[in-house]
Amino acid sequence: MKFNRRAFIGTAAATAGTLAAPTFARADGHGKPRVVVVGGGAGGATAARYIAKDSNGEIDVTLIEPTRAYYTCFFSNLYLGGFREIDSLGHSYGTLASTGINVVHDWATGVDRDAKTVTTAGGYTIPYDRLILSPGIDFVDGAVAGWDVSAQNAMPHAYKAGSQTELLKSQIEAMPAGGTYAMVAPPNPFRCPPGPYERISMVAHLLKEINPTAKILIADPKENFSKQGLFEEGWNKHYAGMIERVGPDFGGADVEVDPAAMTLSIDGDVNNVDVCNVIPAMKAGKIADIAGITEGNWAPVNAADLSSKMDENIHVLGDACAQGDMPKSGFSANSQAKVCANAVRGALTGSTVFPARFANTCWSLIDTNDGVKVGATYEATDEKIAKVDGFISETGESSDVRQATYEESVGWYDGITADMFG
Template identity: 50%
Template sequence: MYKLTRRRFASLIGASATGVAASSLAAPAVLSAAKSRLVVIGGGPAGATTARYVAKAAKDVAVTIIEPKHHFTTCFFSNLYLGGFRTLESITHGYSTLAAEYGINVVHDVAVDVDGAGKKVKLGRGGDLPYDRLVVTPGIDMRYDTIEGYSPEASTVMPHAWQAGTQTAVLKQQLEAMEDGGTFVMCPPPNPFRCPPGPYERVCMVAHYLKTNKPKSKIIVLDAKDKFSKQALFQEAWAQHYDGMIEWLPKEVTGGVKAVNTDSMEIMTDGETFKASVANVIPAQKAGVIAERAGLTADNGWCPIDPSSMRSKMNEDTFVVGDASVASAMPKSAFSANSQAKVAANAILADLTGSKKFPAKYRNTCWSLVATSDGVKVGADYAGGEEKIDVTSKFISKTGEAADLRAQTAEEANGWYEGITKDIFG
């Protein structure tokens, strides 16, 4: 396994974080010297779960989460909001239980830089947070420059809605304002990206909304890929529930999306221009920006980790959990992040308290709602191998399943949502 020496790591961080040490501010004197300190950047499924599992197991570890948002809207189940099956409030969670019941210090600020050699996180409002172990869970950022004309500003007109909250609400409002007979154009991203079945579940949920409210409308999917997760199951659902409404065009047909124009609401592929009433443009992705600033990313924009612990391969005091990590066979999903968090928490506890380190075992299951009371799922178990996280076994729903089984799977997904959000936010 590839490991950096401390000396090599220090030189890397020195190169990437020049100036931080010189401008270092006095650390807030809030932590007892007797306690070891865990700082977690990001309060999503990866970060909050890791923090909660460490805090739950060890009262003598001071746990801090740095998260700018006071409320977290989950990207998982946000498609159900678009379909009209959930309210935005029902998928939005606060941090009060983590603070009150687990004693976690939740700092609502932005982590702007990491001094890996000095073991400090620099906060946006000033000051440094010192740590003994650091967990970096920034999720994803968009590669806006991969589509000409797309940008953070353009995403207010053509939302990606791939980070939940305002973006999701904008897309929902646009769908509600769309005329009957309009065209919804979705551009799913190239691999690897957050939630591989997500774009296609979204197609189902938008189709459900349009079929119910605006049945003359059409959906065009301009994919950056030639195949996708649960493809047979989604295509079966599209034919069964939304016949004639959805046209999926793979990359081999269009060449993929090259440019967008938010003024004319046009999306350009190699040889064709598509006019959209509502456009959902989901660009290529990379690890959240703080991971790069902290020197944790490889050339591909994602963070390599030790598959036995989620420990960064760039810094032995740092763990990267969730979408930002290169977790090999595991998809980027909230379930994966929540699962990885428990392996990371076990390794962090072993580092800080000397407790036993157990073998790395991971799991993922992705449920998708394709229509009312019609759910499908895919999942796998994984183990930390020498070089990567390997699949040990997997399963997937079958096409042609009976309606009662599909209804049970849809209900199971609701149970999972309640379970995982309690497991993340307490």
């Protein structure tokens, strides 16, 4: 299927508006059903929008999101490569607010599952009948020896888009001639966009233009990775001799960094580097832990409606959930959000609930107009969200096919962001 803005969202018109003041429903059970959504990314914004839009005012929807402008992780690698401006990744919540959603720019800091309330750093206590958590990722403490979030300015992760992405690009542009950009790649499972290997491609593209003798070093704990054959073909074609990947067989799983000295040690071998992009192991955003619905690093959910296996009144979307076969991508979160919104609306108003169906595509840009993709469709089973069938770009494709794939991804970006934010 070819994606473009119209195909993705249909003919719904986007409107502009200003943020509504919070007007929370009463906590005594009277009035309209209340849905609180925490996290305004691909999962949360989509869920809030679809519940508000399809319920025709029958449900009170509150969206809690600390940032006033949301920068998408997907396509942030293209900013690093020089294919997009940072402003093109930023989106506001004004249109969502204009449709009647209470948009609260605050941090959710507590969940009382017995009282069915969410508390915020700003002092709100917000009641809910259903709670949807889509908080994205946090990092596992101690995942990379020598690194924690206090070192993120010296060695950025750039896995939460915005200022971190801008910082990483500025560091790359400031590298000395012939310098070294290093990446500590994450173990599975990890947030897919901004995928590490697309990032390597985009950094290589930028360096080829501004610093052609620079080198790229990847310390990778994984034996293999998604679209590996496609990336390696592209690296050999476009960036021959620039990129070295050290996998677990050669110590890629045994790494340590020193942000003060700007060194990366791989299996005891110390490398002086000029930029070090550390992407640690990941886990569900902190509010999922606070709510007490995680098991290990992620929040297990039921496939049919993304409800927590620990609390039927809480649903978890996107990167934070353990749901089965879907990758942790923006497309996946958006797809899950629509299923969840339909189920929540049905539970609260008695409207029709349709069988759960899911889809995902992950695009990657390797070089100018050299786009590749992988994707699948999924269904809900008793055990998990299960893959039904899938597709992937082939090695050796023509330049016309690769350009069409890239153009398809641009249409999808326009479509999904309109679907999220209106």
